[in-house]
Amino acid sequence: MAAKPKLWYFHGRGRMESIRWLLAAAGVEFEEEFLETREQYEKLQKDGRLLFGQVPLVEIDGMELTQTRAILSYLAAKYNLHGKDPKETVRIDMYADGTLDLMLMVALAAFKPLEEKEESLALVVKKAKTRYFPVFEKILKDHGEDFLVGNKFSWADIQLLEAILMVEELDASVLCDFPLLKEFKTRISNIPTIKKFLQPGSQRKPPPDNHYVEVVRNVLQL
Numbered sequence: 001m002a003a004k005p006k007l008w009y010f011h012g013r014g015r016m017e018s019i020r021w022l023l024a025a026a027g028v029e030f031e032e033e034f035l036e037t038r039e040q041y042e043k044l045q046k047d048g049r050l051l052f053g054q055v056p057l058v059e060i061d062g063m064e065l066t067q068t069r070a071i072l073s074y075l076a077a078k079y080n081l082h083g084k085d086p087k088e089t090v091r092i093d094m095y096a097d098g099t100l101d102l103m104l105m106v107a108l109a110a111f112k113p114l115e116e117k118e119e120s121l122a123l124v125v126k127k128a129k130t131r132y133f134p135v136f137e138k139i140l141k142d143h144g145e146d147f148l149v150g151n152k153f154s155w156a157d158i159q160l161l162e163a164i165l166m167v168e169e170l171d172a173s174v175l176c177d178f179p180l181l182k183e184f185k186t187r188i189s190n191i192p193t194i195k196k197f198l199q200p201g202s203q204r205k206p207p208p209d210n211h212y213v214e215v216v217r218n219v220l221q222l
């Protein structure tokens with residue numbers, strides 16, 4: 001039996017969380033190694049395991065992969081969560097990249113001073129409501145299907161749900177004006193692998209707290 005993929009990152013969401021979501025949605029078990037100290041990070045660098053000196057690092061299929069989007073794209077292809085042809089795949093990539101941009105804003109806000117952090121998170125909610133969610137609502141309305149692309153469950157659906165839940169943590173009423181996204185959220189949350197990932201005790205990580213921010217700062221010497 002092939003070894004389980006192994007994920008090297010901090011004990012928090014950051015750039016690794018979408019990778020966890022994708023693996024969990026695909027029903028793939030994975031192991032995690034959490035970076036807690038500068039020494040662990042320097043050892044990975046010294047051993048030449050971080051292509052550009054950065055995490056996330058994912059060990060899978062005899063490879064050591066870095067660069068979040070490349071890793072997600074590989075996993076989407078491997079677990080049949082991409083499109084049936086290049087045109088569907090590029091749409092899935094566009095949608096997934098949009099939600100990654102939105103979620104990265106949330107991840108980076110945690111590292112800002114308190115006043116700026118509140119401002120940044122308010123901007124995330126605003127952008128979700130005005131830039132991202134209207135696009136996805138329209139896509140669902142226009143084709144009337146259950147999933148974003150090709151009437152088939154894909155990486156784009158997984159990430160849109162991840163983004164919706166993340167923004168709802170900031171503003172519980174954010175889906176008020178997006179009835180189809182509300183239905184989408186319920187539908188995708190009920191896919192058995194995702195339902196399991198949403199249960200307490202799964203490998204899903206909580207929103208960043210002060211301890212997480214401190215560990216990342218210490219390890220990366222920010």
Ligand SMILES: N[C@@H](CCC(=O)N[C@@H](CS)C(=O)NCC(=O)O)C(=O)O
Pocket residue numbers: 014015053054055056066067068069220
């Ligand atoms: N483009 C990379 C960026 C990775 C990145 O910035 N990782 C941070 C941790 S979340 C890091 O390792 N920073 C250390 C550094 O850049 O020196 C990706 O998407 O994976």
